Each structure stands twice: as C-alpha cells, then as structure tokens.
Amino acid sequence: MTRLAKVTSFISKTITTAVLGSLFLSPAGEVQAESATTKSEDQTISTAALAGNPREGTRAGWKFSVGAGALYAPAFAGSKDYQLMVFPDVKIAFKDLFFASVKDGVGYNVIRSDGWRIGPVVKYKFERKEDGSNPFRVGGGNTTALKGLGTVDATFEWGGFAEYGFEPFACKVELRQGMDGHKGMIGEAGINYAGAIERFGPPMFFAVGPRATIADSEYINAYFGISQTQSVRSGLARYNAGGGVVSYGFGGFMSIPLAKPFAVALFGGYDRLGNKVADSPLIGQRGSENQFAIGLSVNYKFDMP
Numbered sequence: 001m002t003r004l005a006k007v008t009s010f011i012s013k014t015i016t017t018a019v020l021g022s023l024f025l026s027p028a029g030e031v032q033a034e035s036a037t038t039k040s041e042d043q044t045i046s047t048a049a050l051a052g053n054p055r056e057g058t059r060a061g062w063k064f065s066v067g068a069g070a071l072y073a074p075a076f077a078g079s080k081d082y083q084l085m086v087f088p089d090v091k092i093a094f095k096d097l098f099f100a101s102v103k104d105g106v107g108y109n110v111i112r113s114d115g116w117r118i119g120p121v122v123k124y125k126f127e128r129k130e131d132g133s134n135p136f137r138v139g140g141g142n143t144t145a146l147k148g149l150g151t152v153d154a155t156f157e158w159g160g161f162a163e164y165g166f167e168p169f170a171c172k173v174e175l176r177q178g179m180d181g182h183k184g185m186i187g188e189a190g191i192n193y194a195g196a197i198e199r200f201g202p203p204m205f206f207a208v209g210p211r212a213t214i215a216d217s218e219y220i221n222a223y224f225g226i227s228q229t230q231s232v233r234s235g236l237a238r239y240n241a242g243g244g245v246v247s248y249g250f251g252g253f254m255s256i257p258l259a260k261p262f263a264v265a266l267f268g269g270y271d272r273l274g275n276k277v278a279d280s281p282l283i284g285q286r287g288s289e290n291q292f293a294i295g296l297s298v299n300y301k302f303d304m305p
Contacts (some may be wrong), residue, residue, distance in 0.1 A: 062304040065091040068267075069297025075143040076128055077223065077247075078280075079290035084139035086272070089297045107161065117163040121174065125181055127154040128223065130265060145286035148234025153223055155181030168195045170207075184219025186246070201257075208252035214274075216243040222281035236281040245274030247291070261301045268294035 011155040069090045075081045091101040097115075100106040104124030112118075130151045132143040160174030173189045190211035196203040217240075251269025258264060271291045278289040 004271070006153070022057060022233045034293060037156040061095065063091075063093045063301070064304070065089070065299045065301045067297050067299030069295055071293065071295035073084055073293035073295070074288075074291055075132060075134070076146065078277065078283045078287040078289070078291070079143055079145060080164075080286070081143040081145065081291075082140055083134065083137045083143075084137040085134065086138055088134055091299075102258070105157075115165045117165075118161070119155050119226075120158070120160050123157045123176060124127060125155045125157050125178060127181070148236070149226070149230050150233075150283070152182040155179050155183070159185070168193055169209075170194055174198075178201070178219065182219050182222035184216050184222060186213065186215040186219050204254060204256050206252070206254040208246070208250070210250045212248040213246040214244065215246050220244070220246065220276055226281060236285060239280050239282075241276045241280065244276035246277055247271040247273050249291070258298075263299050265299065268292075
C-alpha cells in the first residue's frame with residue numbers, strides 16, 4: 001500500500017470514528033449542547049490562535065485530537081439535577097479550512113483573512129429523552145423532571161458562522177436551522193478574551209468571555225413549551241412561548257500541555273436562562289434558571305502532512 005493510500009485510509013477511519021462517536025454521545029452531547037460545557041469548550045485553542053497566537057492555527061496538513069473527558073452538568077437544559085458523565089472527544093481539522101468534531105459539528109472556513117473566518121456549519125442536535133436516561137452517567141441521580149413531556153427527536157442543524165479576531169479578542173456569531181426534531185432556528189454569539197501563558201514552560205492556551213443564545217418560538221416551545229396533551233400527562237400547566245433569549249452567561253477554557261503529544265483541557269461556565277425559558281412551568285416547578293457546568297478532558301494530539 002502506498003503512503004498516500006495509507007494516509008487516505010487512516011483519515012477515513014478517523015472520520016468514521018468521529019461520526020460514530022457523535023452518535024454514541026447522544027445523552028452527554030445533549031447536555032453539552034445546551035449547558036455551559038459546550039459553550040465553554042467551543043472557546044478552543046483555535047480561538048486563542050485567532051486572537052493572538054497565529055502559529056497554533058497555521059500548521060500545515062491534518063490535525064487530530066482524540067481523547068475522553070468528564071463532565072459535571074445539568075441532566076438537561078434547565079434541569080436542577082446534576083450528573084457526572086464521561087464522554088469521547090474527537091476533533092479533526094485540515095489546515096485553517098475544514099473542521100469536524102462531536103461538539104463543534106462540521107464546518108468550512110470559506111473566508112479566512114484579515115482576522116475573519118466565515119463559512120457554513122452543520123451540527124447534530126441530540127434527542128432529549130422523556131425518561132431522562134443517560135448511559136454515560138457515572139454519578140448523580142437520574143432525573144424524572146421530563147416525565148409526561150415526550151421525547152424531542154434528534155435533528156441536523158445547518159447554518160453559518162462568522163468570527164472576527166482582533167488581538168486579544170475574538171467575536172463569533174452562529175445561526176442554525178433545525179431540519180427535524182425542534183425545526184426551529186437558534187443563534188449563538190460570544191466575545192472571548194484569548195491568549196497564552198508561557199511563563200511555566202510550554203504555552204497554556206486559554207479563552208474566557210460572555211456568550212448568549214437566542215431562538216425562535218418553534219425551538220423554545222419544542223424544549224420548554226407545554227401542549228394540552230403534555231399538560232394532561234405531566235400535570236404541568238400549558239405554556240406557549242414566543243421567541244427570545246434562551247440563555248446568557250460566561251465561560252472559560254484552558255488547554256494545559258502534558259508530556260507530548262498529550263494535553264488536558266479544563267472548561268466551565270455559568271448560564272442564566274432567559275425569561276421565555278425561565279417562565280416555563282418545566283423550569284419553574286421542576287428545574288432551575290441557573291445553570292453551572294465544569295469538566296476536563298485528556299487528549300492525544302498529532303498532525304499529518
């Protein structure tokens with residue numbers, strides 16, 4: 001087998017692993033997508049590179065990161081019950097063009113100059129199960145707060161993003177439309193202060209800053225609205241919300257290099273639910289409008305030309 005064939009085969013297998021990992025991550029991914037965790041971990045090393053460490057984002061060829069993490073976060077968006085979970089963590093990137101991961105989705109930087117990154121993105125929104133089951137849970141009680149509300153099906157979300165870096169800050173907005181499941185539109189925005197600490201050996205990259213999520217009524221009602229049927233089954237009052245703020249808060253992320261090629265990532269954050277969400281009987285009677293999350297992951301990183 002030629003070198004090119006070996007590289008192609010390896011890339012194919014790695015991408016397949018990432019896709020399968022995203023499917024197996026369903027319950028944990030659901031929490032990450034809506035809680036502070038993903039929003040914090042989205043402030044990745046690439047953001048630090050964009051804002052002030054360009055050498056990290058311009059290495060040639062394919063870049064891979066394979067690992068696992070632990071997460072302490074709400075059982076679902078708006079839950080007052082917290083769980084400890086473990087999850088796989090796979091990231092793939094090609095130069096400063098293509099990226100794919102179980103958390104960030106699949107995207108392509110069509111525009112990448114003068115501090116700008118703009119392009120399309122596709123993400124997979126995991127289902128929210130009525131029984132609150134989560135095979136990745138290793139600690140904490142299994143929530144019963146969703147009883148009577150039914151399962152919100154999984155869906156692909158497609159849309160686009162725009163990111164602008166001006167040292168040491170980076171701003172990003174993203175807008176996505178659900179194809180199935182919630183079938184709503186969701187937008188995310190954040191401003192990160194990013195950089196690197198180089199006084200204690202290899203640089204430790206970090207990013208911290210505020211963020212907010214907005215959505216239309218179809219999205220909010222899919223997860224927090226209560227229909228007549230759901231009201232009868234759950235005992236909660238009917239609720240129909242308009243579009244508005246889903247949550248707002250802040251998060252932080254730091255990557256600490258270990259013995260090459262390993263690194264550990266620490267992330268966490270706090271979000272407060274917006275009024276349209278917090279006014280739902282699901283949150284008022286069975287949940288909390290204050291959402292915290294903290295976690296860490298250990299990754300094996302390597303490049304290929």
